[in-house]
Structure formats: C-alpha cells, structure tokens
Amino acid sequence: MTDEVLVDRIAGKVLERLGRPWVEVEASGRHIHVSRAAADILLGPGVPLTPVADLSQPGQFVCQERLRVVGPKGEFGAVVILGPERPETQVEVSATDALALGLKAPLRLSGDLSGTPGLRLVGPAGQVVLDKGVMVARRHIHMHPDFARRHGLADRQIVSVRVWGERGLTFDQVVIRVSPQFATFMHIDYDEANACGFAKGLVGCIIP
Ligand SMILES: [Zn+2]
Known part of the structure; x- marks a missing residue:
C-alpha cells in the first residue's frame, strides 16, 4: 500500500x-455487456459466459471471454465482457477510447442507450454490428x-x-x-x- x-x-x-x-x-476500464442474442452470435449458440472474477457489485463478474471492438477510426482487441447477460448489448469506453475509435460517445448512465452510436463487435464465433450502445459512463x-x-x-x-x-x-x-x-x-x-x-x-x- x-x-x-x-x-x-x-x-x-x-x-x-x-x-x-x-x-x-x-x-472501470473499457468493457462490454452482452445480450444473450449477441452472445449467441459472438460466442456461439447457447455458449455461456465464463466467470473468472467477482466484481464488487453482488452477482456481477468478469468473464474469460474477450471481444474486439471496431470503430470507424480505430479498434481495441481483447475487451473484457462483464456478466451477467443484459437485456441490451452496450460498450462502455472512456472519452479517450471514443476518440481513438472515431466515435462521439455521449455520457450516459448504464442501461440508457438513447442517442448512442454503434460499432462492430468481433468474437470467436462471429460478429455483430451494433446500431447503438457505445457510451462514456456517467x-x-x-x-x-x-x-x-x-x-x-x-x-x-x-x-x-x-x-x-x-x-x-x-x-x-x-x-x-x-x-x-x-x-x-x-x-x-x-x-x-x-x-x-x-x-x-x-x-x-x-x-x-
Ligand atoms: Zn458502476
């Protein structure tokens, strides 16, 4: 210490x-919350998230699975997924990350996807093009x-x-x-x- x-x-x-x-x-570093529908495509049909570490919030965990996030100007490999699955897929980045990706990501509370841009997610089994979900967390x-x-x-x-x-x-x-x-x-x-x-x-x- x-x-x-x-x-x-x-x-x-x-x-x-x-x-x-x-x-x-x-x-919190950059991370992704995935819906089951997105996980089916990215990781494979029915493939579950694999918890590797607990977060401070009860029931929330770091997953072993990683995804590539691809924006119009740049990309990040091996971005961590945080579980459990959510109703909607969202990508939380810093303002610096958003700039590198080439996206104007607004400040949002987690779960509020209104007015957010999308990007492309690439997983081991497939890829998903999001039309929204990229935010800088308030x-x-x-x-x-x-x-x-x-x-x-x-x-x-x-x-x-x-x-x-x-x-x-x-x-x-x-x-x-x-x-x-x-x-x-x-x-x-x-x-x-x-x-x-x-x-x-x-x-x-x-x-x-
Ligand atoms: Zn939080």
Whole structure:
C-alpha cells in the first residue's frame, strides 16, 4: 500500500467518525455487456459466459471471454465482457477510447442507450454490428439503501465527491443509484482515474 492510499484510508476513517458519508472509489476500464442474442452470435449458440472474477457489485463478474471492438477510426482487441447477460448489448469506453475509435460517445448512465452510436463487435464465433450502445459512463455511486438512509441520500440525487492525494480533486455531477442489490462503491472511468491519481483503495467524501 502506498502512502497516498494509506492517507486516503485514514481520511475515510476520520470522515466516518465525523459522520460524513464516504465511499470507496473503483475505476472501470473499457468493457462490454452482452445480450444473450449477441452472445449467441459472438460466442456461439447457447455458449455461456465464463466467470473468472467477482466484481464488487453482488452477482456481477468478469468473464474469460474477450471481444474486439471496431470503430470507424480505430479498434481495441481483447475487451473484457462483464456478466451477467443484459437485456441490451452496450460498450462502455472512456472519452479517450471514443476518440481513438472515431466515435462521439455521449455520457450516459448504464442501461440508457438513447442517442448512442454503434460499432462492430468481433468474437470467436462471429460478429455483430451494433446500431447503438457505445457510451462514456456517467460517474456514479452504487449505494445500498441502508447507507442512503443513514446519510439522507436518495436515488438519482446528484452529488459531488472529493478525493485527496497528489492529484486530489472534486468530482461534480456524480449520480447516486440506490438499490438493495448494490454494494456502496463509486465508479469512475480510466480518464477520471488518471486525472485524480487513482490507486486501489481510494476513498472519496460525498458532498450533497
Ligand atoms: Zn458502476
């Protein structure tokens, strides 16, 4: 553990003692959620996703399967699939990734595919041309209802989150999502992670 992470851990504990809500921050790299229909084509009919690691959110997992994502200007190989399957296929990238792909990917909450561009996905068994689904994920906090109640926070509330360290900053426009299925964690992408000097274990203070 680096000194910066240790300082953040201590900052988190102090904030907790002061009654301030704080969350652990996680950084999400580019990833794909697939529908069963898309998986049938990309991986093969009925071929299941293979979990290799659990994510912090209960029931969510990293899959062994990887796909190539191809945009009008560039592509990325071996992009991870996160399970389980979703009703609609979506590709979450950073703004830097979108630029490299040659796409104008809007900021969206996961699951909201409105106004998003598509691209081509290439798997071991076949390829799928999406007409939508590429987005830059809006900063968000997955929050358990107990945590929300304790701190007077609500689903869909927009808050700021302050992080400390060598590149400390305040993230504005962070959307809270409350569900009993969630463990309380904030998610940012790699652009944001680099901007704030992210290291595993980073905590942020929620400013309502
Ligand atoms: Zn998330």
